[in-house]
Every structure is written in structure tokens, then in C-alpha cells.
Amino acid sequence: MTFADPDDAAGTPGVTALEARGLGKRYRRGWALRDCSFRLPAGRICGLVGPNGAGKSTLLGLATRLVTPTEGELRIFGVPVDDPAAMPRFAFLSQDKPLFKRFTVAETLRMGSELNPGWDTAAAERIVRSGNVPPHAKIGTLSGGQRTRVAFALAFGKRPDLLLLDEPMADLDPLARDEMGSLLMSEAVERGTTVVMSSHMLSELEDMCDYLLVVADGRIRMAGDTEELVPAHTLVTGLAPDGTQPADLAPHTVVEFRLQGRQFRALLRPHGPLAPDWEVSEPSLEEILLAHLRTPGAEPLYTHEARVQTEGIAAA
Numbered sequence: 001m002t003f004a005d006p007d008d009a010a011g012t013p014g015v016t017a018l019e020a021r022g023l024g025k026r027y028r029r030g031w032a033l034r035d036c037s038f039r040l041p042a043g044r045i046c047g048l049v050g051p052n053g054a055g056k057s058t059l060l061g062l063a064t065r066l067v068t069p070t071e072g073e074l075r076i077f078g079v080p081v082d083d084p085a086a087m088p089r090f091a092f093l094s095q096d097k098p099l100f101k102r103f104t105v106a107e108t109l110r111m112g113s114e115l116n117p118g119w120d121t122a123a124a125e126r127i128v129r130s131g132n133v134p135p136h137a138k139i140g141t142l143s144g145g146q147r148t149r150v151a152f153a154l155a156f157g158k159r160p161d162l163l164l165l166d167e168p169m170a171d172l173d174p175l176a177r178d179e180m181g182s183l184l185m186s187e188a189v190e191r192g193t194t195v196v197m198s199s200h201m202l203s204e205l206e207d208m209c210d211y212l213l214v215v216a217d218g219r220i221r222m223a224g225d226t227e228e229l230v231p232a233h234t235l236v237t238g239l240a241p242d243g244t245q246p247a248d249l250a251p252h253t254v255v256e257f258r259l260q261g262r263q264f265r266a267l268l269r270p271h272g273p274l275a276p277d278w279e280v281s282e283p284s285l286e287e288i289l290l291a292h293l294r295t296p297g298a299e300p301l302y303t304h305e306a307r308v309q310t311e312g313i314a315a316a
């Protein structure tokens, strides 16, 4: 097996931030995540997408050691996640953003600086100040958006190479979400931080992410650079006079097929020429994600960059 060199610097081309091989977690009820193998290059903003119960939080839990794997391996910048050397490389922001309600904002940041040797005071204070969050206000008196901002300040203050976010903006109104999205992008880009962000907001993912991990039924369904994944798909509409899937679709990978009266609409990964009477268009990322979410059994797709040696996986 070959993994990324543990000494590689974050944000450098060719460096792998997160790499899973045969990763799996089984609970008494069954597998939450299985046969999970992928590579996420450093410096990317990766959306983690999937229906409820798909295994997204389990994957984030495995990356942060809150969940122990049943099988397989996961490495952060080449270091196994259970190695103490992996700890300072990442920060995790869970959906409930646990903060001490009775601490003030300033006390919260001071706690961050005392707990983290590489603490970046300037970055943490900049994030709080740019949102006009009063430093002497108690956390319990802040709005949801202000609390999220303080949680982001704590996460970025740690100077992580990898930032893991579990639905970070789910409880924010559209304005606060837009503001936090811009903040996240600018801080991450400035430092070359790799971000993995789970979200159900497809438009948010389309705007922010340049890399995707799609999970359904505990398995990875799509992984890689959005700029490669999107053009690998085509949306076609045509006639299906007898109400079944036309034979001309057979050479292609059909991700989703839907009948609308005598017409069909299909999301494909074409292999060869398409029937001349079909209407063809390029789908948006949102359309591709929706099709995959509606068809969890579709054949998985990994870009070359995202793929680690596993059997039976198509490359974009």
C-alpha cells in the first residue's frame, strides 16, 4: 500500500489531505459505512453529500476519532488518524457547535489560545471582529449566526490544515449563511486549508465546493473534482413510445431514467455517440447530485485523482 508522505506540507500540489482505504463502520443494526476508499488532495473545498442516514456523520466521526472503525484505514496528511500526530492537523465543527454558554466571546477565544499551542490570535479576532460580535457578550446571549462565527473563529484559530464541518450552516438564515460561506472560503483560500463540509444545501455546495464526496447507503457513490465529474454526465430527453427504456441507452451508464408520458429524461455517462433524435444538454451539478441522491444504486464514479486502488470502480 502507498500513502501520502507524512512530512508533506499542507496545501501543496500533489499532497493528500485525507485518504481512506477499505474504511467501514458497523453498528449492531448494520453497516453505517462500508468499503469506503477515496483520496482528497490538499487545498480543496470538498462537499460531503448524501441523503439522511447515508453515513456522512459517521465518516466525519471516523476522521475525528469520535467513531472507531470496524475495518480499514484513514489517514490525515499521511498520518493514521489514531496517531496523536494527526490531532493538531485538523479542527472539527459539529452541527451543535458546543461552546460554553456562560463564557464571554473574549474568554472563549482565550480558552482557544490556551488549549492550542499554534493558536492564531489575529485570525480568530479578525473573524469575530468582522461580524461585529461584541467581545464581552456571553455566548448564551448571541444569535445563531454570531455563535457560528465564534465557532469558526475557534476552528480557524487552531490553524488546522484540514477543517471538518458537519452541516455548519444548517441553522443560519440566508444572509448569515451567505456571510459565513464567504468567510469560510476566504479564510480557507488564504491559508490553503483543506475543507470537508457536509451539507444538504445543494446550491451552497455548487457555489463553494470544487471537490465532492457523495455517499448513499453507507457507500461512496461519487468522488472527485467537480470540474471532471460534471462534464462526465449528459442529460438527454427523447421519445419512449412504448413506455420503456429505449435500447439506444444500453451502451451508456444510466444514472437516472424517468418517464414523462411518451417522453423520457435520463442522466447518463455517455460511452460513444448518442442517438441523433435525442435532445442533449449539460446538467448542472445540482441536477447530477439530485439524480444520484434519487438513485443510490447507480454505478459509482471516481475521478482519477480521487481513486485509490479498488476493484470495480469507473473513472471519469
Ligand SMILES: Nc1ncnc2c1ncn2[C@@H]1O[C@H](COP(=O)(O)OP(=O)(O)OP(=O)(O)O)[C@@H](O)[C@H]1O
Residues within 6 Å of the ligand: 027, 028, 029, 031, 032, 033, 050, 051, 052, 053, 054, 055, 056, 057, 058, 059
Ligand atoms: N451510534 C450509533 N449507533 C447505531 N447506529 C448508528 C449510530 N450512529 C449512526 N448510526 C446509523 O448509521 C447510519 C449512518 O448514520 P450517519 O449519522 O452517519 O448518517 P448521515 O449521512 O450523517 O445522516 P444525516 O444527514 O441524517 O445527518 C444510519 O443508519 C444511522 O442510524
